[in-house]
Amino acid sequence: MGLLDRLATRKVEPDVPQGKSATDVDPVFATKALRKFLSCLTSRELPVLLDLGPVVGSNVSFFGEQLGCKIFVEDIFADLDRHVRAGTLAELPAFFKKRFPQAAGSVDGILCWDLIDYLDRTAAQELANELTRMLRPDGALLGFFGTAQAREARYTKFIITDEVNLKHRAYAAARGRQAILLNRDIIKLFSGLRVSDSFLMLNNLREILFRKPV
Numbered sequence: 001m002g003l004l005d006r007l008a009t010r011k012v013e014p015d016v017p018q019g020k021s022a023t024d025v026d027p028v029f030a031t032k033a034l035r036k037f038l039s040c041l042t043s044r045e046l047p048v049l050l051d052l053g054p055v056v057g058s059n060v061s062f063f064g065e066q067l068g069c070k071i072f073v074e075d076i077f078a079d080l081d082r083h084v085r086a087g088t089l090a091e092l093p094a095f096f097k098k099r100f101p102q103a104a105g106s107v108d109g110i111l112c113w114d115l116i117d118y119l120d121r122t123a124a125q126e127l128a129n130e131l132t133r134m135l136r137p138d139g140a141l142l143g144f145f146g147t148a149q150a151r152e153a154r155y156t157k158f159i160i161t162d163e164v165n166l167k168h169r170a171y172a173a174a175r176g177r178q179a180i181l182l183n184r185d186i187i188k189l190f191s192g193l194r195v196s197d198s199f200l201m202l203n204n205l206r207e208i209l210f211r212k213p214v
Contacts, residue, residue, distance in 0.1 A: 026167035032199040033142055033207035035163040040140035041067055047108035052076045052115050062160045076115055077155050084174035093126040100130055107134045112143040113158055117177045124189055132192040141210040148204040150177050
């Protein structure tokens, strides 16, 4: 199901909470990897993009204008919350194996955001396997990885301001970040991909851009 189909049946949350301006609630942080991620996709005609976060209307518009791409939004954070509340986290790895309808090698770019930080190792590995399967040769995957343990159980909705800035909007989570992964652990998770660029940011996030070998 494509994004337009999903929006027909799902209410899209506003990019700014009612009664508040974005400057009141959303800190803005620089991003070095987003521009490089875009560059990986601009050479492709009508690229296919997979977003693993909640629907953000302004992000959809941004990628549509920049890439003219087809976007699939699969809110895996919501899936994780459902498993936490149902007490079925042990079933999450098997769930990921069947979660994505996209065919192998059919996606040009994947926005993983910081999802991996909220998964245990087994579930993270199954998700990484599926993302690697869906990615086309020379495709790109953008992931964020925490370098410090968060004090509260919160997810972050990343809202694109432009190619070099992201607003960070915290929202309630049923589960906090799990163990902080070292670089070698991240690389092992995505062993079918290669690290193209890696940046350690001032907001305690490591941005990593992966490419799938041709």
